[in-house]
Amino acid sequence: MLKKLFSRQETLVGVTLIVLCLVIGAINPVFWTPGNWFDLARSATVTGIFAIGVLIVLVSGGIDVSFTAIAVFSMYTTTVIMNQIGFEGGMPAFFAMSGAIGIVLGLINAFFIARFRLPTLIVTLGTQSLFRGFLLFVIGSKIIRDLPPGMAQYSGAFLFTVTDARGITVGLHSAVLFLVAVAIVAQLLLRYTMLGRSIYALGGSREAAERAGFNIVQTQVFIYAFVGLLAGIAGMIYGGLNRQANSQDIVGQELDVIAATVLGGASIAGGRGSVIGTLLGVMLVTVMSNSLILVGIPSIWQRVVIGAIIIIGTAVPAIRSLRAARRANVDIEPLPAE
Amino acid sequence: MSDVFLSLTHISKSYAGVQALDDVSLVVKPAEIHCLVGENGSGKSTLIKIIAGVVTPDQGEIVINGKPFRRLTPMDAIREGIQVIYQDFSLFPNLTVAENIALNYELSRNARIVRWGQVRQLAEAALGKIGVRLPLDAEVESISVADKQLVAICRALVQNARLIIMDEATTALTEKEIRALFKVIHNVQQEGVAVLFVSHKLDEVLEIADKAMIIRNGKVVVDVDAANLDRNKLVYYMTGRRIEEADYDYTPQQKRPLLEVIHLSSRGNFQDVSFSLWPGEIVGVTGLLGSGRTELALSLFGVLPVDRGEIRIDGKPVHINSIQSAIEHGIGYVPEDRLTEGLFLDQSINRNIVIRTIDGLTGRGGLLSITRLKERARQWIRDLSIKTSDPELPVKSLSGGNQQRVVLAKWLASKPRILILNGPTVGVDVGSKSELHDIIKNLAREGIGILVISDDIPELLHVCNRILLMRRGRLAGMFDRRELDENKLTSLLTESTPAAPAASTTQSLSPQIG
Structure with a gap:
């Protein structure tokens, strides 16, 4: 039982995360201050929501690289529309609109993937360019700093604040609740609904899923629409926290997100992955990229270290399965004593 | 309860002018082990597909449980208790044994929520019925082929199977595993479930069958009690000729071992x-x-x-x-699993044959000579009498025996x-x-x-x-x-x-x- 626990990628990533925290904290005690942790939570929120979406796609045996384009498209378009109609209301309306745009774009992915059975990587590479090009050319390419009031105030929407010894007030941003909610919903969906199990089934063997009578088109439509929704919401959070709508943002992060998800145990080949592993993978990458500066590693080295972590993290399970394959095949009979 | 579970009468089916099945009739009684025997291309698969509702016959009548079906759909077949276990088992390698056993049942009763306790209970009950213990939480990927087959049988039982069709069930099993499988099949029989056992391995058929139907070229050759069959009769019925194999007579030629x-x-x-x-x-x-x-x-x-x-x-x-x-x-090695290790299935027969010796087939300027390639391949196709209408067709279009000849040709080409x-x-x-x-x-x-x-x-x-x-x-x-x-x-x-x-x-x- 214990052995099984330790052979899991989740455990490995969790332990690495704890060790990393202890090392960084020992070198620089600032790491353990609430301010740093609130910062980490804030940074992990957008990546985390993206990563849950990526997890679901990976489990189904697909891959989506268009979610960043969906996120920036939804966020920027929502900002432009809200500015034009002079919307005065609060943030929920922004999330609703951005999420709805995300769903529509996700359905475009789903249409090509489910209806025509095209490879998911090719479709989403195409739609990434398509969405982004359309956004820059048709909707706008300028950075919008003059935000609608509801969105402008969002960066100050803290759950609570604390004032530390030096008199600096820091707060935990409410956006983290989205991540918590998305994680819980995804966990319940994947583990306890037939829809969720059909996603695992599809990722395990498409042919077996078809023979069992799963409605694969329906499952795929759900997956890509859901990823679109998550991307729309995450994009809006991103814009709100940064207090600007920049149509050049976000795209380019997709590989980091996919890497964090794979680091957390999701299989590129489909059929495997868990919400808890994904969250741990995201936390590990976030701590790496936010905290190296605390231990005096120049920020230019961060990319190198993250790259190394990702390669090591994904190599470990591969090496382990190679080892398992090389295990003794035959239980050799001992020679009788002479 | 009627004493006939399934009856097919005068079933015919043709594909694009080729008669796949011609006036086939079959009766399966509850708790009967009925073997379906025939060579590749004899019409076995078409018959299975008709019973499973995947293919609709051109003519003939299907009666299940006393109910006649004009157009049997796959859903009808499942609802009436017909379960097919295909050669590849159609399992989910990434899911556990328990979930593989229960998932299709849960799906067919339109469950929306998964109750894990119930999943385990279903799986345990099914394993109990066939008298087998398997680790419920093991991923199916990690268990042996024989165990995968047991999972597939359990999955069929969970869905209240009355007839389980097993297509070439023993191909990937060892002798010992086949013994164990036969025991399980007898346990299944005890539950009142009929088994249609599709095979071309004669010894198995003779051992397990209550009745055996032999088909050749889409026609029923004979449908008899297995007690009336022996090995020679079976071979004769299957191939339409008597096959007498002579043993290999080795005469030592040289003084030194190779x-x-x-x-x-x-x-x-x-x-x-x-x-x-x-x-x-x-x-x-x-x-x-x-x-x-x-x-x-x-x-x-x-x-x-x-x-x-x-x-x-x-x-x-x-x-x-x-x-x-x-x-x-x-040294040349022809692997057991020719499909994944020995052949490029989508490539042409020609190309598969010459792949190992392609260096020797270059013409002027070091370019590949297509003429020489075809010539060389033609020679092997003739020597090993590979049956194909066109050597440019992909290897996967060939039957198992002919595919194996292509693998052999590939190695023999390199002498x-x-x-x-x-x-x-x-x-x-x-x-x-x-x-x-x-x-x-x-x-x-x-x-x-x-x-x-x-x-x-x-x-x-x-x-x-x-x-x-x-x-x-x-x-x-x-x-x-x-x-x-x-x-x-x-x-x-x-x-x-x-x-x-x-x-x-x-x-x-x-x-x-x-």
Whole structure:
């Protein structure tokens, strides 16, 4: 039982995360201050929501690289529309609109993937360019700093604040609740609904899923629409926290997100992955990229270290399965004593 | 309860003018084990698909449980209790045993929420019915082929199967696993479930069937109680001709062994194996799964590392540490799983044949000469009588027996001196099988040394002049063909304790000449 626990990628990533925290904290005690942790939570929120979406796609045996384009498209378009109609209301309306745009774009992915059975990587590479090009050319390419009031105030929407010894007030941003909610919903969906199990089934063997009578088109439509929704919401959070709508943002992060998800145990080949592993993978990458500066590693080295972590993290399970394959095949009979 | 579960009457089906089934009638009673026997292309698969509701017949009547069906759909078939276990089992490798057993049932009753307690209960109950224990939480990917099959059977039972159709169920199983499967099938029978067992392995049919229906070219040849059948009759019914296989008659030709294996060991694979192979010999290597027979072959071909011992070819010690070096020493290996290891399925027959010797087919300027390529391939197609209308067709369009010939041609093209054949006729039907055996014997007569790895007892006896028996990683015996018959070899193979006199150490390493 214990052995099984330790052979899991989740455990490995969790332990690495704890060790990393202890090392960084020992070198620089600032790491353990609430301010740093609130910062980490804030940074992990957008990546985390993206990563849950990526997890679901990976489990189904697909891959989506268009979610960043969906996120920036939804966020920027929502900002432009809200500015034009002079919307005065609060943030929920922004999330609703951005999420709805995300769903529509996700359905475009789903249409090509489910209806025509095209490879998911090719479709989403195409739609990434398509969405982004359309956004820059048709909707706008300028950075919008003059935000609608509801969105402008969002960066100050803290759950609570604390004032530390030096008199600096820091707060935990409410956006983290989205991540918590998305994680819980995804966990319940994947583990306890037939829809969720059909996603695992599809990722395990498409042919077996078809023979069992799963409605694969329906499952795929759900997956890509859901990823679109998550991307729309995450994009809006991103814009709100940064207090600007920049149509050049976000795209380019997709590989980091996919890497964090794979680091957390999701299989590129489909059929495997868990919400808890994904969250741990995201936390590990976030701590790496936010905290190296605390231990005096120049920020230019961060990319190198993250790259190394990702390669090591994904190599470990591969090496382990190679080892398992090389295990003794035959239980050799001992020679009788002479 | 009626005493007939399924009845098909006067079923006919044609595809684009080809008559796949012609006036076939079949009656299956509850708790009956009915074997469906025929060579590849005889119409077996079409018949299964009709019963499963996947294919609609052109003519004929289907009655299940007394209900006539004009157009049977797959959903109807499942609802009436018909379950098909395909050759690949259609399992989900990433899900647990318990979930694989329960998932399809949960889906068919339109469940939206998964109750894990119930999933385990369903799985446990089904495993209990067939009297088998499996780890419920193990991923299906990590269990053996035989266990996967049991999972598929349980899944069928969970869905209240009244008739389970098993398509070539034993292809990937060892003798011992087949015994265990037959026990399970009898347990299933005890539950009142009928089994339609599709096979072309004669011994199995004779052993398990209550009734057997033999079809050939889409027509029923005979549908009788199995008690009225024997091996010869079955072969005759299946192929329409009498197949008499002559044993391989080896005459020693040269004074020096081709291959000598001396105290060879590979950690975790096999230990202290010594034997020799003479030109023109066909030596069988047999043993149960896990005996090390395949591992020995893989070591000789440079796939698995050797720790100790020596390999000599023509009396000279050689180092074989990679596939490349094995090939350089004239060793060829035809794998058991030709589909994934031996062939480029989507590529043409021509290309598959010449792939190993493509360097020798260049014309002017170092470019590939298509004319020479086709010529070379045509020659092999003729020599091995590969049946195809067009050598440009992909290899996957061929039957199992013909695919195996393409793999053979591929290796023969590179003129090996030692040929290792792992399960040369796995998944090949009776007619093709004896033709393949003839090809193997002819190759040996030309002076190639051949190792045949197999647990097909009649095959070993027909093809080999010597047989090595492996058990738990060691050579447990070496026998001249003339010392053995089917019963003796079967009991040697399934015996768990070593043969009484330590035959392996006392017998000479060379074939008995005389």
